[in-house]
Every structure is written in structure tokens, then in C-alpha cells.
Amino acid sequence: MILYLLDLLGVAVFAISGALAAGRKSLDLLGVVVIAVVTAIGGGTFRDLLLDQHPVFWIEDPIYLVVILAATALTIIYTRFRKPPSKALLTADAFGLALFTISGAQIAEQSNLSSIIIVLMGAITGVAGGVMRDVLLAEIPIILRRGNIYATAAIMGVIAYLILQQIGFNRSVAALLGMGVIAVLRLAAITWGLTLPVFSLPDHESE
Amino acid sequence: MILYLLDLLGVAVFAISGALAAGRKSLDLLGVVVIAVVTAIGGGTFRDLLLDQHPVFWIEDPIYLVVILAATALTIIYTRFRKPPSKALLTADAFGLALFTISGAQIAEQSNLSSIIIVLMGAITGVAGGVMRDVLLAEIPIILRRGNIYATAAIMGVIAYLILQQIGFNRSVAALLGMGVIAVLRLAAITWGLTLPVFSLPDHESE
């Protein structure tokens, strides 16, 4: 029950971040809703398709869509009057990432998949919605572009979750600690501007 | 039978609009075919994957691909000699949108899904092909960008279709009226330049 509420909260946070990103591109109202929906459910949808999990989670339980529509409407109304609180939002987004990633990893775990696939499915669930948002906005996805420890935090969190279970921790405790790793890494990266190194080839090598 | 012919007509119209869009980007002949195919079958394919409907409609019945190839070839030949008739095409596209959207909604209906999902599946079937076309052409999808009542018409049409059934209309009549709502809204939007309001955040809020 708490997990379900947290999941809905994660969807709402991701919808808000999608709506704000859309607002910077001057889309129309429907466009904003589309981007918010894609950001919030894109990762989980891709995971369900890859794992052949049907019905896809939001088809089975449309309350997700209702939450997204409500969060988007509130975002549009709120930003008419005030500046969006970017610090609060980044923090909420870090928790959304933590939650989506570990819940995605747990769904992959139930299908008895190998560890590398569980890590990948967790990361896909956490970040693919943001990637799709950026593709629709015709930008190179932010998680690829800047070395700002986003997908990296997700990957580290799932690895921690798997190792903790291996050394004897109970599944729920391992999940909570895995989420903690993601949120802490992500918040640390935001606070201190940590980045991954960039891999860059000189242009004369192109073609 | 008539529905099937209308469906093929819708595919042809969407293929033509894809080919014309590709022509503006100076793609090679194969690129034009790819864009035409994606525009015409992208929405229905995405719907079938989400609903786990296999085989995907054009894998089961490849006549769709033959129609697309023929429509694309005729478009390329025709535009060698004449200007494409943009007014006629926009009108045809409006009917294609109407048809695809309602037929997508009906397929979702057969799986006993909730109303919000039926509306979404109808809209996805109608507009996702155009979204994929624009993503491949590295542009922000036109349905997000301009408030020109495109996806909005699709959504209104499915809602009308569902309400009409609820108040006692027979399914086929409701479908025809739903298509009418979409085509009329879309043509009205084209004729009078109706738009949705734009949601725009000042740039200092970005980051």
C-alpha cells in the first residue's frame, strides 16, 4: 500500500518535471499533457513491453493517468502565478528516480532474470521516460549529454540492492537501502555538481 | 468490407502525407518510403504492441504495405510534374485521422478497457504515426508544437463515440458520428485557424 502510494507520487513528480520541460518549448496545452504522460509512464511502459508483462501497468490501473492529468493541470495553474520551485523539484525527482528504478528492478527480479538484466531493467524504468521526453522535444537526452550522475545513480542503486540481498539482507530492507543509494548519489551530484568524464573524439575523425 | 476499404484509404492518405513531409527534407528514395511507412502504420503498430495484439495488423495482412508502397510511388511520380494539392490533402488527412482514431478506439473497446484507456488508444492510433515521422525528421512533433486541434479532435471524437453509445446509440452509428466529430473539428480548425492556448514558461526558470 505504501509502495503503491509512493509509486503514484513518483508518477506525479515525473509528470510535473515533464510539464515544466514542455513549458520551456512553448507547446500547446495538449502537447504539455502528452510530454507529461510520456515522461511519467514511458520508462515503465518500455520495461513492460520488453518483459512481455501485459497488461501494461497503466492500462491495468488507469489511476496513474488520472494522477498525471491532475499533476499537469496543477503545474500549469501554479506556474501562472509563481516561479516553479526548482530545488524542491530536483529533490522530488531524485526520490522518483529512486523509487521507479528499484520497483522496475523488482519486477525484473520476479521473472528470474540474470543480474545484468535486472540492473538494466531498473535503469530503463527510471530513466527511459526522460529520454523519450527529450527525443520528443528534439534534444539529445539530458542523461546522455551531461555527466550528471543520473542513470549512473540508478545503476549503482540496483547493484547495491542486489548485493545487499546476496549478503543476507531481507528484500524490503535491501530495496529501501537501494533507493537510499540512488537518492543520496543523485542529491550529492546536484549539490556538488559531480559529473562523469566526457568521451570526446576530435571532429577530423568523423566520417 | 467498407470499413476495411476505408482503412486502406486512411493508410494511403497517411503514406502520401509522410512522403510529402520527407520530400521537404531531401531524403533519398528509400528514406521517403521509410517515412511514408512509419507515418501510415506507426500509430496502429504502437497500439497493437501496447495492447499485446499479435500479430500486428500489417504483419497479419501485408496488403497494407503494398498500398503504402503504391501510394508513395504515385506521390513521387505526381510531384515530378505538379504541385501537391495541399488543400485536398489536408481534407483527406482529416478523414484518415477520423477513421484511424475510431477504429483504434474500437479495438481497445474489444479488450474491455476503461474509458480513459479507450480514448488514449484511439488518439495514439490516430496521431502516433505522425509523431514518429516528425521524430525521424528530427523535429518537435507538429501535434505538440502548434495548437492546431489535431490530437484534440481525435480525443473529442472518441469521447463523443463513447457518450453516444452510453445514451443508447447503436455502435456503428456512434462510430460514424464520432468520426464526423473528428473530421468536422479538424476541418473547422484548418478553415478558421483555431488553436489551443500555448503554455510557455519564461526562460529564466529553466534549469
Next chain:
Amino acid sequence: MILYLLDLLGVAVFAISGALAAGRKSLDLLGVVVIAVVTAIGGGTFRDLLLDQHPVFWIEDPIYLVVILAATALTIIYTRFRKPPSKALLTADAFGLALFTISGAQIAEQSNLSSIIIVLMGAITGVAGGVMRDVLLAEIPIILRRGNIYATAAIMGVIAYLILQQIGFNRSVAALLGMGVIAVLRLAAITWGLTLPVFSLPDHESE
């Protein structure tokens, strides 16, 4: 066994070409890995989803991911010290294309699909990973843009493969000859700069 090794080689080659493409965009290390993975397994994944083949090939056999990670790591290390050998890479890529395309066609063949679908599935397996790579890098996919006989070679190879079987060749021989057609066409196109004609509409027709 040999086919499996060739398949892994194809994945490695595509991962390298993805990593090099990412390097030109100055992505961070994780971004490079993501682009390499998408380039290498995108086409096969899309084919498996369309054909409802589950588990998806790299979920069933994660060694593909290990090979991709190793190939990407070696690419990053190698390019620290030397210029990437573009000629050798293009040649390797031609063989990767040949192999992926024919193996994709064979998987479609096992599901008793019509010839046009087999050709399409072969081509999708061969080229969709590169298309996804370019979409993520916010570029119009190279196979659409330049008429450089890439997808065309894939299509011709599958057609040759099907015709050869029809006229009595044994399946393995037909497969080898089909791969040969693809590799030769592709290498010829590179060597002599062969292209398809471009389809271009004057801009006054847009809108």
C-alpha cells in the same frame, strides 16, 4: 555455433560504431555506453517486439550485453591513443549489416510470414539500431538522409536470399549468398560512392 560467434561479432562491430558516433557528440561515459547498446541491439529488439518473440534475445542470453560493454570499453581506451581506423570499421560494419539482416529474415521466416514481411523484418533488424542511435543523437537518421545504399543493400540481400531458396538452393547456402550480396553492395557503394536518387520538393510547397 559459427553463426552465434558471427552474431556476437556483429554486435561488437555495431557497438563500436555506436561508441564512435557518440564520441563525436561529446557524451559522457555512460551516454556512450547507452548509445553503443542501442546501436547494437536496437534492431533485433524491435524485431522481437513486433514478432512477439519473447524473451527478447539479449534478455534470454545476456552475453550480448557483456560483449557490447567490452567492445565499448576497448573503443574508449583505443581512441585515447590512436585515430579510429575508419576504413576497417566501415568494412566490419558492412559484414555486421549483412549478418544481422539475414539472421533477422530467418527469424521472420520461422514464423511463416509472407515475403514482404520477411524482407521488412530483415531490414529492420539490420538498420533500426542505427536509426535509434541517430534519433537519440537528435539527427535525421543517416540511412534516410544520404542515398548511400545501406538499407537498400539489406533489402536486396533478403530478396536474393528468398529467390535463391525458391530456385532450389539449400537454406544455409542461400543465407551465405544473401549476406554476400549485402556486403558486396555495401562495400561497392562505399568504394565508388554509389547513391540513390534524392526526392526533393521545392520549399514553396511546404505548408
